[in-house]
Amino acid sequence: MIIIRFPDSASGQMLQNLSGKQKEIYNELDNSLTMFEYDTTFQLLFEIKLRENIIKAALKLKEASVAFTSFKYSRFNPVYWTKGPRGYLLNPNVLPSDAINDIYENGQEYAFECSTAMVIIFYKAVLDSIRLSDFNYLFRGLLVWNWNYDPDLAIITLEGNEFIPGDVVYFMNPDFDKPIWRGENAVVLGNGLYYGHGIGIGTAEEMIKALNTLRIQGSTTSAFMLQQHSRLNFKYLSQFSK
Incomplete structure (x- = not known):
């Protein structure tokens, strides 16, 4: 359910004109049993756009030729990143926006696992949704690996099985x-599909089937989706909107 405390007619007209993936996201929010509260219609529109950009960033990463591997065998473009004991640190005098975009433009220079992929997808989506100057200010000094992320990315993990396109879920x-x-961490793409780095795009059943081929020999315990989801603090990030 969507609740807007101070709706305005101009933004309301924009809501009426939503189509495609944005309309799908709006309907999922409005039909949810969870209450989604906004101070303004603009905050709702920002969330819809950022969620769409998360999905776009996931699909672009799939096409970027980034390899899937563990930290031991990982690699990041050394022009932008330096490997340390806890992850890859942004090099001095490198703009965060340039470093994130390079992952998408030169994917063959990168290799990482699925949780790192989710955080990078979030960064890329935020980069495409907020002012460039704000992105480079908020995310200077980036450290990337696993679920390491800057506090301003504001990732929230909640219990429950009501997922909205643009959320991230986990198949154990x-x-x-x-x-x-x-x-496998995976972005909710909508229409019953998910994207996980290392597996690709598929339904929940296909994600589970793929993981079941990667069990110890003789196991009969199936993989399953955890009843939780991670999402950005959209309301906080909306103040930096383009």
Whole structure:
């Protein structure tokens, strides 16, 4: 359910004109049993656009030729990033926007696992949704690996199984063969589809089926989707909108 405290007619007209993925996101928010509250219609429109950009960033990453691997064998373009014990740190005098865009433009220079992919997708979507100067100010000194992220990215993880396109969910694989396949983080694309770096695009059933091929020999314990989801603090980020 959507609740807007101070709706305005101009933004309201924009809501009426939504189409495609944006309309799908609006309907999912409005039909949800969860209450989505906004101070203004603009905040709602910003969330819809940013969620759409998360989906776009996920699909672009799929096409970017980034390899899937563990931290031991990972790589980032050394022009922009330096590897340390906890992840890849932005090099001095490098703009965060340039470093994030390079992952998409030179994907063959990168190799990482699925949780890192989710955070990078979030960064790319925010970059495409807020003012460039604000992005470079907020995210200077980036450290990227696993679920390391800047506090201004404002990721929130909630319990429940009501997912909205642009959320991130987790498929757990209890009897994994190799630690890198203990589970798969995935972006909710809508229409029953998910994107996970290392597996690709598929339904929940297909994600689970793929993970079940990566269990220890003889296991009969199936992978499954956790009843939780991670999303950005859209209301906070809306103040930096383009």
